[in-house]
Amino acid sequence: MTPVAATPAQRGTPSVLELPGATADLRERLGAGLAAVNALIEERVDHDDPFIAEAGAHLTAAGGKRFRPLLTLLAAEVTQGINEQVVAAAAGVELTHLASLYHDDVMDEADVRRGAPSANAAYGNSTAILVGDLLFGTASDIVADLGPDAVKIQAQTFIRLCSGQIRDDRPCPAGTDPVEYYLGVLADKTGVLIATAARYGAMFSGGDEETIETMREFGERLGMAFQLADDLIDIESDADETGKTPGTDLREGKRTLPVLHVLASSDPTDAHLQALLTGDLSDDDRLAEALTLLRAHPAMDRAREHTYAVARRAQDVLTALPDSDAKDALNALATGVVTRVG
Structure with missing residues (x-):
């Protein structure tokens, strides 16, 4: 197993095609x-109406790491390919992931996604929401051809994804x-969605x-580590590195x-920062401070160590699998997602 370590950070989420443990043959199969x-995504997102086709392909055209589909392909390589x-x-x-991003950007009032104008900035909130719904429907249409078990998993995943977003938008x-x-x-x-991908x-x-x-x-554990790292990146990085506006959260x-x-700190020296964090951060100067x-703050190191620990627990799960190039790449992936900077 390749344990998580504080290795030099990667600029973005590492592609499985670039990870240690991914042999030339494995990279070729994954690339294909x-x-x-x-x-298939381009084919299914296309539409007779040019505007719908353009809006639906907006985030696809902006790029992206394809982290989830790569994980699906790599998980397949653990078995029969x-x-x-x-x-x-x-x-x-x-x-499903892309659809959720359209909705996320509306909720976050984001201006930038993947270094380009967000869908809501480009087309308005109503269109962004409806295109997100359209992509959810397209994803479900594809999954329906895979049989009732796949449909059930997709539905259960969607329920958890939405309930998580609802709870994320509400106080504890x-x-x-x-x-x-x-x-x-x-x-x-x-x-849950990354768990479903695998x-x-x-x-x-x-x-x-x-x-x-x-x-x-x-x-699921990898997804937790991925999001914990994303939350740190929202604080640590700038827009040039991530393609997103820092401090959005x-x-x-x-x-x-x-x-x-x-x-949770009782240290009096944290009082000012606590006041900032519980106050109005719509002002750019207060947010920057x-x-x-x-x-x-030491809280960043503490949160980073927790993130690494979750990634290590993901790696621990893989010990049940026989040794293979795919297993090595999965271990490296768990390390990569928590040492990236974008």
Whole structure:
């Protein structure tokens, strides 16, 4: 196993095609599989109405890491390899993810996504919401061809994803541990779709029930680590590195793990930062001050160590699998998602 370590940070989420452990043969198969996924996405997002086709392809055209479909393809390589059903499942997962981004940007009032104008900035909130719905429908249409089990999994995934987003938009209920609440939100809003990506890959490549469950659990833990790292990146990085506006979570009043650690502090020297974090951060100067103070706070190191620990727990799940190039690449992927900077 390749343990998570504080290696030099990568600029973006690492592609499986670039990871240590991905041999030339594995990269070739994954590259061909990803090309097939992209072709299917482009085909299914296209529309007779030019405006709908343009809006639907807006985020696809802006690029993206294709992290989830790559995970589906790699999970398939753990078993009997990539086939047409695996490609379709990977496309369905990615379209579900893209649909959620259209809605996210409306909720976040984001101006930038992947270094380009967000869909809501380009087309307005109403169109962005409706195009997100259209992509959810397209994803479901693709998954429906994979059989009733796939449809059930897609529906259950969508329920958890939406419930996580709803809870993410609301304060932690009184009497509930804020950290546990936050981690539960992450499991639903991010972990579940990445779990489904890995689960589909093993499922549609002929894996047995034990392997399918192993990949599902790995994916959920990997998804948690991915989102924890994303929350740190929102604080640490700038727009040139991420293609997103830094401090978006702070401006919205979202209490991510570093913020929760600061707010739980009884150190008097943290009082000013606590006041900033619980106050109105719509002012650019106040937001910039909060970001500066938070970046230098020990809470960031504490949150980073928790993120690494979750990634290590994802790697631990893989010990049940026989050794293979795909397993090595999965281990490296878990390291890569938490050492990236964008």
